[in-house]
């Protein structure tokens with residue numbers, strides 16, 4: 001990704017013009033033993049030395065405010081932009097003046113992820129030893145890394161900005177605002193930086209997940225996350241012999257998508273998880289071969305648990321191979337999965353159909369008492385769902401029924417992760433396309449689906465590839481990947497991991513025929529203390545503090561009949577510097593999630609129009625988990641977001657009403673614990 005000035009938006013240029021005024025008179029201040037020109041506010045490389053290469057030079061110091069994807073979020077005016085001197089592929093190293101290490105050190109980093117070739121390093125002068133390093137996260141927006149340097153306190157050290165990457169994509173690293181000692185830990189105005197950075201990631205060795213995961217301040221505590229590496233789609237969801245199984249698309253080596261494995265966890269309540277060994281690994285793949293085990297589903301047959309999944313073959317590495325076919329892996333103990341000798345069980349798409357053919361989801365079809373599977377497909381212009389039927393009720397013998405449903409093209413041409421099941425007196429189809437999860441509800445006669453209603457599975461920015469399953473008590477449950485391809489702000493990559501799964505949701509048919517979600521009852525077991533209750537109370541334009549926690553469940557009941565305000569706003573993950581805003585407009589019944597000033601996450605606004613509650617009582621059930629949130633409205637609307645607050649103090653919860661009063665019937669804040677304890 002090269003930044004070129006023509007990609008600067010008009011807004012970016014305006015910000016640039018406005019910011020030119022303030023910094024010209026700024027001179028670098030330096031206390032003894034501090035690095036010179038630590039934030040580049042001299043506007044040049046004064047105090048820094050080009051060690052080798054041509055990646056860095058005078059042109060590296062820039063005052064650009066924004067790039068193609070938004071603001072850089074540099075400190076003050078100037079910073080080092082790794083592409084500004086000699087482009088993306090140039091290599092080189094830049095070195096600070098020497099200084100004495102204090103107790104802590106922090107800085108801003110952005111740019112490419114490549115731990116070996118792109119990093120900010122702390123180097124000891126005496127022996128040239130690289131003490132700590134931190135790479136970028138494939139984002140141009142800066143995040144702050146905090147290092148504990150007590151171990152080397154008093155020793156002479158320097159910082160290197162190192163680039164030995166010749167890559168034309170994310171082959172650069174950006175740097176700004178080196179801070180030492182107490183200055184390194186906070187903004188100087190009472191706010192403490194989140195201690196982010198791979199060096200802060202606790203080693204896994206012998207630590208139970210519970211305490212290990214608690215130590216990472218960004219990590220959700222009751223949303224499933226990988227310890228290190230990347231996850232996306234939940235897969236293989238099933239309750240079998242009493243235990244819920246959650247598999248995830250997984251790449252263990254880096255916090256990025258790569259050749260797909262299946263991670264595996266199990267639970268007795270779909271709330272508390274226990275990590276199991278990786279269930280599936282890709283065929284031994286050479287470098288540049290992205291072949292892997294894509295998304296699939298579970299099927300219980302006989303005494304075995306079977307996974308029915310897409311085997312994805314990277315045709316760049318295997319020319320002429322079928323790109324996507326269906327395979328089965330089976331287990332007797334629910335831990336050790338073995339690939340079937342009968343693979344592939346579906347050798348590829350139907351004759352003449354495009355190669356895109358993925359994510360088999362098995363379901364039991366009561367219309368003819370058979371096992372069937374839906375598979376995401378396309379006709380080139382519209383999304384499609386292909387339907388197959390098991391000829392012997394096992395996962396090995398599928399015959400093609402036909403195209404079960406073709407979209408109208410408005411929800412894109414490639415459909416992934418289809419799920420299909422009866423709910424109430426309707427059938428529900430949901431699928432992902434272009435980073436959005438859609439549902440359609442309607443009728444089905446055993447071979448063809450007719451849609452009556454369409455909507456979003458989740459109205460927030462952080463949800464994709466939801467998977468449904470029916471538990472042993474007959475409930476329709478679902479878990480969604482709480483991330484999304486188009487909203488690619490993943491600061492946890494600096495801690496070595498990326499991706500989290502939603503809490504387990506129960507699906508139901510809404511009064512308007514749409515698909516609704518609510519949290520499962522077992523989530524009550526996460527409570528780590530008594531609920532704090534408030535209300536009834538009237539709230540006007542003076543904000544009322546409700547709580548101070550970022551790991552909690554917040555429930556509100558608002559009496560709309562007794563509310564005169566035109567809108568009310570809940571502020572979550574709130575400090576003086578940032579907050580996540582949830583606003584309900586009583587006239588339009590619109591719920592708006594605003595993450596414009598929430599933290600390192602995706603900035604934006606997302607809206608949903610809620611159904612008017614029959615009893616005129618609006619209920620909101622909100623799950624806050626350190627960096628992420630899920631909002632459930634009483635009508636079944638759900639909004640998920642990842643916000644990644646910058647400051648440890650961003651934990652406040654408050655409510656305010658505008659142009660009138662808000663009648664809060666009841667408010668409760670319940671502290672929640674960990675899924676791993």
Ligand SMILES: *[C@@H]1O[C@H](CO)[C@@H](O)[C@H](O)[C@H]1NC(C)=O
Nearest residue numbers: 330331332333335336337338
């Ligand atoms: C896993 O199952 C296969 C097939 O039953 C068996 O050969 C293998 O030894 C098992 N591995 C472990 C670790 O139990």
Ligand SMILES: *[C@@H]1O[C@H](CO)[C@@H](O)[C@H](O)[C@H]1NC(C)=O
Nearest residue numbers: 367444445446447448449450
């Ligand atoms: C289902 O409906 C389709 C479309 O109307 C029709 O072609 C098909 O024969 C029907 N199948 C059954 C089993 O009734």
